Amino acid sequence: MSPAAPPPEEAEILAALLAPAGRLVEPGCDPAPTLPEQALLALALRTITAWRLPLTPLVTEALHHRMGLGQERRLDIHIALQEALTNALLHGNLGLGSELRGSFAGLGLLQEKIETGLSDPLRANRPVVVVARPAPPAHLWLEVRDYGQGFFPSGALPEGPAAPHAPRPGTPLGTPPPPHGRGLGLIRCLTESCEWRQESRTLAMLFPLAEAGGA
Amino acid sequence: MQVKLTPGLGGVEVAVSGTLTFDAHAAFRQVVMAQVDQPGAQPVLLDLAGLDYIDSAGLGMLLLAREAAEKRGRGIILRGARGQVARILTVSKFNQLFTIQP
Known part of the structure; x- marks a missing residue:
């Protein structure tokens, strides 16, 4: 059954x-999501709503309003959250692979x-x-949970390149970087730590709140 | 995403503005790749000063552009990135793949 109410708009979410x-x-939302009792922010949207809306700036704005993020931290959270949401929606809830992102025909x-x-x-x-x-x-956990079956086949975060553009382990030197699959690499670079919790299909990202001090 | 083409001494300068994310792939392919995928002695200049936001899908498109330019024996210069765009290029170490100018 389709929901009777129209999807929330940006202003309502903010x-x-x-x-x-x-x-x-x-x-x-189907299945009905479970939100924690204790949280600074907790938001559950249907995939179609989250895909159509600029959700990342809304959440980042709300976090900034509550915590007073510095400029650099705000950018880092924005970038990482966008990648986490894209992964959750595309590869989790919609069940699509990332292999098509390597060419314009694929896109x-x-x-x-x-x-x-x-x-x-x-879906x-x-x-x-x-x-x-x-x-x-002085830290913040930001968790993104999906309700799909895809993304990672096993519990651990897969090994990825140290830098988002770097070749994956085992790739011969001189091989051009893959034009897809950088999202997790970016998240790793921008967080103090991140972990994939398979049982709840949650990507948890830990951010320091202090600015890096010129880094 | 909007694209403005300006003829210059070293070839056409391609100014990309707005947002470079997944949604922009068709426009990027049609306009930017058409400029990049051409023979020429000069590197292709991509002006990013008007770009407000880019994500990993947009970075992927820049890599596809680099790949196409290299096949033509050319490089790509990324110029004028600021704010979030500058930050993500730094984090992604794109300076190892592109010439980056302020």
């Missing part, structure tokens, strides 16, 4: 995140597959959940 409770669950095909996925209620209504929790002293 207002909910700025309110004291800092929570919003979009009606029609065109991927767009068609995304639209097909968003027209399928089973379009899967929630994506974003939770922010303070991590004393």
